[in-house]
Amino acid sequence: MNRKEFIKTASVFLSGAFLGNFSSSVKVENFRQLRKGIGIYTNRGGTIGWLVRENAVIIVDSQFPDTAKKFYSNLKKMKANKISVLLNTHHHRDHTSGNTFLAKHSGMIVANENCVRLQKKRNVGTPLDKNKVTANVTFQKEWTFELEGEKVFAYHFGPAHTGGDSVVHFVNANVAHMGDLVFNRVYPFVNLKDEASLAGWIKFLDDAYNRFDNDTLFIYGHSFSPDNVFGGKGDLRFMRNYIEALLNYVKKGLRQGRGLKDLQKTNSVPGFEEMKPLWKTALQDNIKTAYEELSRG
Numbered sequence: 001m002n003r004k005e006f007i008k009t010a011s012v013f014l015s016g017a018f019l020g021n022f023s024s025s026v027k028v029e030n031f032r033q034l035r036k037g038i039g040i041y042t043n044r045g046g047t048i049g050w051l052v053r054e055n056a057v058i059i060v061d062s063q064f065p066d067t068a069k070k071f072y073s074n075l076k077k078m079k080a081n082k083i084s085v086l087l088n089t090h091h092h093r094d095h096t097s098g099n100t101f102l103a104k105h106s107g108m109i110v111a112n113e114n115c116v117r118l119q120k121k122r123n124v125g126t127p128l129d130k131n132k133v134t135a136n137v138t139f140q141k142e143w144t145f146e147l148e149g150e151k152v153f154a155y156h157f158g159p160a161h162t163g164g165d166s167v168v169h170f171v172n173a174n175v176a177h178m179g180d181l182v183f184n185r186v187y188p189f190v191n192l193k194d195e196a197s198l199a200g201w202i203k204f205l206d207d208a209y210n211r212f213d214n215d216t217l218f219i220y221g222h223s224f225s226p227d228n229v230f231g232g233k234g235d236l237r238f239m240r241n242y243i244e245a246l247l248n249y250v251k252k253g254l255r256q257g258r259g260l261k262d263l264q265k266t267n268s269v270p271g272f273e274e275m276k277p278l279w280k281t282a283l284q285d286n287i288k289t290a291y292e293e294l295s296r297g
């Protein structure tokens with residue numbers, strides 16, 4: 001798929017009847033309405049989640065300064081101006097760099113305390129890090145907020161994709177933004193230096209799976225197409241099972257005395273042949289991370 005086709009696929013007509021504030025003829029690139037004034041914005045980097053109601057605007061993640069700016073200018077077409085709350089699901093640059101732009105329009109920025117700590121520690125040395133903005137409201141395990149008939153809950157269940165991941169749940173609409181806890185049907189990005197834990201990731205997804213129900217609509221940080229960055233509980237189970245299979249593949253190899261290079265010589269993790277790579281060495285990188293995590297004990 002070339003870039004032009006990609007953008008065409010990513011663009012949708014938003015229903016004015018449903019959204020209220022959008023004119024029915026407005027085609028907004030990279031925007032997609034999901035449920036009850038809640039939707040997503042794809043473009044570059046982690047999927048942005050948005051809630052736009054009469055007097056309430058809540059945003060989850062901010063991508064990059066340039067895409068955040070585009071996002072915000074389109075958001076204003078929904079007569080959304082001041083952002084009441086911006087939440088960051090974790091510190092990775094493709095989820096937080098846009099804070100630099102959105103902070104000017106946000107009442108507050110909320111994140112898990114480890115997200116802020118890791119953003120300060122890990123997001124250094126690139127042009128994006130120069131004017132970085134971190135959350136001004138932090139929480140340890142749970143944070144809640146109520147606005148215009150919508151209750152928002154943010155949860156942190158321990159280390160997973162990073163040491164500071166949150167799930168953001170719009171309770172009444174029953175939509176949960178999973179951040180990068182779900183790379184839907186694609187090999188996840190994971191680096192132990194971000195205080196990630198594959199074993200923790202399984203536990204986090206189990207906790208999320210148990211907390212939500214069959215009606216919950218989930219938003220994911222990444223997939224191979226904008227049509228696949230949201231879905232149902234089955235995707236959480238699939239992601240969890242992939243990580244378990246990845247760890248089992250490496251565990252078995254270690255028992256057989258196989259080295260990392262040898263383990264990396266494969267096209268898939270058994271049972272997960274449908275996983276796609278977002279970059280060339282994605283699978284080999286996953287195997288390396290599992291190897292390192294299991295080797296450190």
Ligand SMILES: [Zn+2]
Nearest residue numbers: 090092161180
């Ligand atoms: Zn990430």
